Amino acid sequence: MNRLILIKYGELSTKKGNRNYFINTLYNNLKYKLSSYNVKIDKDRARMTIHFSDTDLDDIKEIVGNTFGIHSYHVAYVCSSSADDIKETLLNIVRSIDFDTFKIETKRSNKSFPIHSQDFNRVLGGLLLKNIDNIKVDVHNPNLWIKVEIRDKETYIYYDSFAGKGGYPIGTQAKGMLMLSGGIDSPVAGFLTMKRGVKFDAVYFEAIPHTSLDAREKVISLCRKLASYTDCINLHIVNFTPIQEEIYKYCRDEYVITIMRRMMYRIMDLLCKKYDGKIIINGESIGQVASQTLTSMSVINEVTCVPVIRPVACMDKLEIMKIARDIDTYETSILPYEDCCTVFVPKHPVINPKLSVAKVEEEKFDFESLIKEAVDNLNTIKIFENDSENYNDLL
Ligand code: ATP
Numbered sequence: 425m426n427r428l429i430l431i432k433y434g435e436l437s438t439k440k441g442n443r444n445y446f447i448n449t450l451y452n453n454l455k456y457k458l459s460s461y462n463v464k465i466d467k468d469r470a471r472m473t474i475h476f477s478d479t480d481l482d483d484i485k486e487i488v489g490n491t492f493g494i495h496s497y498h499v500a501y502v503c504s505s506s507a508d509d510i511k512e513t514l515l516n517i518v519r520s521i522d523f524d525t526f527k528i529e530t531k532r533s534n535k536s537f538p539i540h541s542q543d544f545n546r547v548l549g550g551l552l553l554k555n556i557d558n559i560k561v562d563v564h565n566p567n568l569w570i571k572v573e574i575r576d577k578e579t580y581i582y583y584d585s586f587a588g589k590g591g592y593p594i595g596t597q598a599k600g601m602l603m604l605s606g607g608i609d610s611p612v613a614g615f616l617t618m619k620r621g622v623k624f625d626a627v628y629f630e631a632i633p634h635t636s637l638d639a640r641e642k643v644i645s646l647c648r649k650l651a652s653y654t655d656c657i658n659l660h661i662v663n664f665t666p667i668q669e670e671i672y673k674y675c676r677d678e679y680v681i682t683i684m685r686r687m688m689y690r691i692m693d694l695l696c697k698k699y700d701g702k703i704i705i706n707g708e709s710i711g712q713v714a715s716q717t718l719t720s721m722s723v724i725n726e727v728t729c730v731p732v733i734r735p736v737a738c739m740d741k742l743e744i745m746k747i748a749r750d751i752d753t754y755e756t757s758i759l760p761y762e763d764c765c766t767v768f769v770p771k772h773p774v775i776n777p778k779l780s781v782a783k784v785e786e787e788k789f790d791f792e793s794l795i796k797e798a799v800d801n802l803n804t805i806k807i808f809e810n811d812s813e814n815y816n817d818l819l
């Protein structure tokens with residue numbers, strides 16, 4: 425029997441004037457992701473369909489299930505919109521299913537179809553009762569809930585439903601810049617931002633030799649996981665060592681993290697200008713560590729006017745960890761390699777830093793030229809989901 429995947433749109437279906445822009449972006453994203461398969465994708469304002477080869481169904485379901493902008497999808501059987509053909513197809517479908525109660529729900533967008541939906545439900549229900557033993561109708565809690573959509577040229581019959589990822593298609597918003605460390609929080613922040621349609625470049629600050637190549641490899645692996653939701657991700661690797669060493673040499677111990685983070689934000693500000701990023705995204709969560717108290721955040725944030733989006737700001741660590749497990753970044757994130765924020769952590773980092781003190785401390789070294797050097801000399805690599813290149817000799 426002929427089948428297709430029937431896609432129902434997510435939140436984009438609430439769009440009015442620019443709905444086509446969202447649908448076209450979803451269409452292009454799916455087309456890119458499915459480019460190595462023999463598929464035909466069609467779209468209209470209410471749904472999308474994908475004709476596929478049977479052997480590819482599992483792969484295609486996985487790709488569709490990981491594409492933002494989709495509320496749900498179904499594997500539907502296709503037949504002509506003649507009553508006889510619908511009846512025959514329905515019987516063929518249900519004969520291979522084990523069930524004892526059922527419900528049939530017909531929708532008729534083809535108003536020239538001669539039988540009303542309610543009446544046709546009864547016709548189809550009667551057909552099943554007559555041909556299959558030991559089944560009965562249950563309209564409230566059926567084992568098998570069959571949907572029949574009668575359209576102009578063809579009819580779709582389906583009984584399964586798979587949840588999509590929801591959100592908006594990636595690329596429907598302007599671009600962002602994600603601060604991606606090797607931890608648990610920032611990949612989750614990246615995932616949640618992609619879900620709102622944002623495409624981003626990732627930025628990783630490393631401090632070799634204080635941090636290792638393994639730590640870099642970990643960030644690259646996380647980037648690959650995130651790339652599975654989009655086409656590819658540009659990862660900018662910033663050499664943070666000279667800045668970090670100056671901070672430790674000149675600044676008060678309890679302010680080193682505050683100042684380090686102000687330097688990162690300054691670099692992010694410049695990278696937003698350089699790569700046309702409209703927002704900075706990071707994995708800060710209110711109160712999680714000393715640098716994420718609201719006082720700390722405001723002192724750190726003071727160096728930039730670019731909006732900072734913190735998707736996990738109001739989540740518990742356990743909630744963040746659950747998402748990390750769901751998107752399969754957790755196991756990579758907990759690998760024990762030092763990040764530049766975790767090497768030389770002071771014994772008592774300031775919890776309520778003062779802006780005036782931070783400013784005095786950072787004036788003790790020439791950070792402007794170091795920041796410029798870091799931005800001028802960064803390395804950018806394009807990360808694809810399935811690439812396995814080794815980037816150890818990058819710097
Ligand atoms: P994570 O689990 O994401 O590492 P965290 O709880 O360890 O977060 P911090 O180390 O204070 O918290 O970092 C807060 C956020 O700052 C991170 O989520 C990330 O977005 C960004 N960040 C921290 N270190 C780096 C880094 N080395 N490179 C890029 N971004 C970083």
Ligand code: MG
Nearest residue numbers: 605607763765
């Ligand atoms: Mg971290």
